[in-house]
Amino acid sequence: MSDCLLCNAWSDHFATATILSKYDVDYFRCRDCGFIQTEAPYWLDEAYDQAIVSTDVGLISRNERFAKTTDRLLRIVLPGAKRCLDYGGGYGMFTRMMRDRGHRFEHHDPYCQNLFAAGFNANVDSDVRFDFLTAFEVMEHLENPHQELQTFDCLADNWLVSTELLPDHPPLPNDWWYYVLDGGQHISLWSKRALRIVAEMYDRHLISYRGLHLLTREKMRPTVVRYLMRNKFAGICDLIRRRKPLLGEDFRQAVAETKAAAQTVSV
Numbered sequence: 001m002s003d004c005l006l007c008n009a010w011s012d013h014f015a016t017a018t019i020l021s022k023y024d025v026d027y028f029r030c031r032d033c034g035f036i037q038t039e040a041p042y043w044l045d046e047a048y049d050q051a052i053v054s055t056d057v058g059l060i061s062r063n064e065r066f067a068k069t070t071d072r073l074l075r076i077v078l079p080g081a082k083r084c085l086d087y088g089g090g091y092g093m094f095t096r097m098m099r100d101r102g103h104r105f106e107h108h109d110p111y112c113q114n115l116f117a118a119g120f121n122a123n124v125d126s127d128v129r130f131d132f133l134t135a136f137e138v139m140e141h142l143e144n145p146h147q148e149l150q151t152f153d154c155l156a157d158n159w160l161v162s163t164e165l166l167p168d169h170p171p172l173p174n175d176w177w178y179y180v181l182d183g184g185q186h187i188s189l190w191s192k193r194a195l196r197i198v199a200e201m202y203d204r205h206l207i208s209y210r211g212l213h214l215l216t217r218e219k220m221r222p223t224v225v226r227y228l229m230r231n232k233f234a235g236i237c238d239l240i241r242r243r244k245p246l247l248g249e250d251f252r253q254a255v256a257e258t259k260a261a262a263q264t265v266s267v
């Protein structure tokens, strides 16, 4: 028995499974919201030895899908969003892809080297606010969900997060890939109800489509948002309100920074 990290209700023992091929770990499931959490994760240092696990073969295709959807959402339902943050942005690929599409994204990820969007590291400790925040494949890694959610809350009004939701009859760890037992990083598994609780607690409107969840301050039209998230026929929207790519501007900035760095070295 344990307390639900999200809503504080009782969490019953749900399963035991072997992670990283060596630790037997207990999983608890909240009676009220269905959120599944592991016992206090003492193995994380080992699990994050490599920030991005080698079995994550979906990394590129996920970025492609998320970039398309985010681009459309920003142009069509959140055209006022100018300054954006990719929280937990990994190698910086998504930030680069969004800047290529004309959206002013910055990157934040203390656990991973920013390879593709160097020069666009956000300073999240200052009072800077963003109009929009993305956090892809972050939610299921949270050790203390409210700590991060409060950070999201301070950083931006509108969030787009991704995480696969538990089916209504939650599968056991060995029966569902999303527990990623050999990676050991997925310590929080979200139910539909758990996400609704987040929306309520943080005063946002939630619209989900499969693994993508948009949480906004203002109410959005679910049919439009889901249409855009579905990606299927939404290509038709790709000509509307296109933004000018930031490639030229970013290139000039990179050249200027490189020159400045060379000068400091030679002085």
Ligand SMILES: [Zn+2]
Residues within 6 Å of the ligand: 004, 005, 006, 007, 008, 009, 030, 031, 032, 033, 034, 035
């Ligand atoms: Zn709960």
Ligand SMILES: [Zn+2]
Residues within 6 Å of the ligand: 137, 138, 140, 141, 185, 186
């Ligand atoms: Zn993950």
